[in-house]
Structure formats: C-alpha cells, structure tokens
Amino acid sequence: MDISNYVANFHFDEKHAAAFENADVSTIDLLTIDVEDLEKRTNCKKDELIQIIQQVTLLLRPKRKVASQIKQSFLTTGDLVLDQKLGGGIPVGQLTEVCGESGSGKSQLCMQLCIMAQLPRAFGGLNKAAVFISTESGLETKRLFELAKYIPDRFPEAEEGDVFIRNPGDRVYTILCPDLESQEHIIQYQLPILFQRESIGLVVLDSVAANYRAELKYNRSKSHYTDLNNIAIRGNQLGKLASILRDLSRQYEAAVVIANQVSDRLTRDYDAIGLFSLDYQSQWFNGWDDLDPNPKIPSLGLVWTNNVNTRLALIKRADSATVKARRILRVVYSPNAARIDVPVLIGSMGIFVPKEEKDASNPLF
C-alpha cells in the first residue's frame, strides 16, 4: 500500500494492511473504487472499509485556517522599496518562484535571501537558518560572504552589531541534488528531518527545472515535451514536490523560493488562434507578453504554475553588460501584490532598487 507517499505516520492494522497488499489496492483505489467492489476485492467488512476511507480522506484534506487565524508574515529581500512592491517581501508559508534566463540574477536573489533569513526579526529577517538545495552547481560561498559583508549598508539606521553576520555559511545548509532520484529523496525524507532538528526559515531550490529537463524525454528542437506519458509523470512529480514544500513551509513558518528557468516564447498570430487560446491567455501568468523584446516562458508548464503562489520574473535589460547589471524584477502574479515592474540593479551588495527609482516611487525613501 502506497499510503506513506501521501500521508506520513498513517498505519493500517495488520489485518487490513495485508488485505490491501494482497488485493493490490492503492490509496487512489481506496478513495475512488466503490466500497462494494473493495469489499469483494479485499474480503474486508464494508463498515471497516468506510471507516478507513473516512480516516484517509480526513488526513488528505488540506488544512485550512479561517481568516482570523491567518497572519501572513514575510521575509525581507533586504530592500525596503522592493519589499513594499512585493506586498511585504517574500511570503512565509507559501511558494515563491523566481524565473528568468541564465544570468538574470536568480541565484543572486536566492543567496541574498539566505542571508536575510538569518537577520533578526526587527530587520525583517526570520532569525533562522536557510537550506540551499542546488541541482546544477553548489552554493557560491565566496559570493555569500560578500553579500553578508554589505548588510550594514542595507540597514544604515541599524547598529552594525545588530545586523552583522560573521559566518553566514554557518546557518546555510547546502545540499546538491544532481539527479531527480536524489532530489525527490532529499525533499521527501531528508528535508522534513532537517526541519524537525533545526530552526529553518527558508528553503531555496535552485533550480527546479534542471533535473526534470535532464531525465524526462525532452525534444530540444521543438522545445516541448513530446511524450505524453512523460507529461503525466512530470505533472504528478511536480504536484508532489510542491505539496511537500508547501506543507513544510506552513508547518514550520518558512519561506520557500524556487528558481526556475525559461525558454523562448514564439509570438503567435492571435487572429488565427483566438483570444481564448492558452497561448494568448498564458501571457498573464507566464510573465512575458508579446510587447516584451525577448518573450520567454517559464519551464515546467501549467501544473507547476498552478502550484506556485507567487511568480517573480527577473528580466535582463538592454544595457545589462554594465558594471552594475540592470534588471527588471516583475511581480507576475501574487496573492500579496499587484503585477508591477520594479527596476533593480545587481551589484556587490546583491539585488537592490536604485536610489533614483526609490525617490520616484516613494518620496519618503
């Protein structure tokens, strides 16, 4: 019986476990097949089966809170104007995706957040450790130290000792997942244990698409998955990944930030395909529309898009090749903020909103 894939700590009594095993009944069978048919297949009593089905259904039901119980908290990005544009910062208890092309600054933002998570709550931090799960290359510790060195510049009103982090690497757990199998194992089994043992405020997954692209058949020439079976497998895996991360983020009040890659988006003739086509409609949740000079599509498709609470896009600007790299940080969708483009720079201190934009956006800054 595969119940442990869905619910931790659910144990059938020996009699029912053996009956389900012998009859090859999966959790999905249990919840979808008529009780009478299950009765015949397993030789278990109907009322006992109904009781088990009710227990499993209850455990699988999303744990909802009423509005008065929900107190949304945020992790600071380290930039007050950026936090303001994001509706408070990076939401705790939710999944935030940062997508963008190679070199757009996804890893820079992720590393920056690993530092911010360690800050005291008075400065928008969570006073907790971060977990940095990478799928392609390890964490750049040198850059992490550089980002930490500049924290006092971000909080000029603070006493230096209050925001100084001597060894930022001490509270960043790094895990490398070179393939999908290790990624699934780490996220399903090792990450929950780390949460139980340590005070974790942020999980970064950099980047989510790499292992799926590498292991499921991918037709580069057409830039889409050709094998329908693989699409179904991938959808299932992505749903499970998001569900584990979401549960951990809610249970332990942590932020989860996932870097995602993008591929090129072809502009279409909407007169031909119609305004109700997915291609046309997806401009609003993909992040790039046809007016953008180099429109892109975030990887992993609609199933993944539906699992992410907030999507941010980092977009390179034409003059990107200057000392301080210029980018647009776009809020594509979010429960906390409206869609907006925020001009940002990447410099030694990390990602920040330049002063002229701060002055223009809010005279108080």
Ligand SMILES: Nc1ncnc2c1ncn2[C@@H]1O[C@H](COP(=O)(O)OP(=O)(O)OP(=O)(O)O)[C@@H](O)[C@H]1O
């Ligand atoms: N110390 C620094 N000073 C200024 N800019 C920097 C610094 N370090 C990195 N950058 C900028 O960040 C960019 C790299 O960003 P990053 O590695 O986060 O990209 P990415 O989106 O994660 O790319 P990939 O998907 O290839 O990993 C560089 O191109 C550069 O513009």
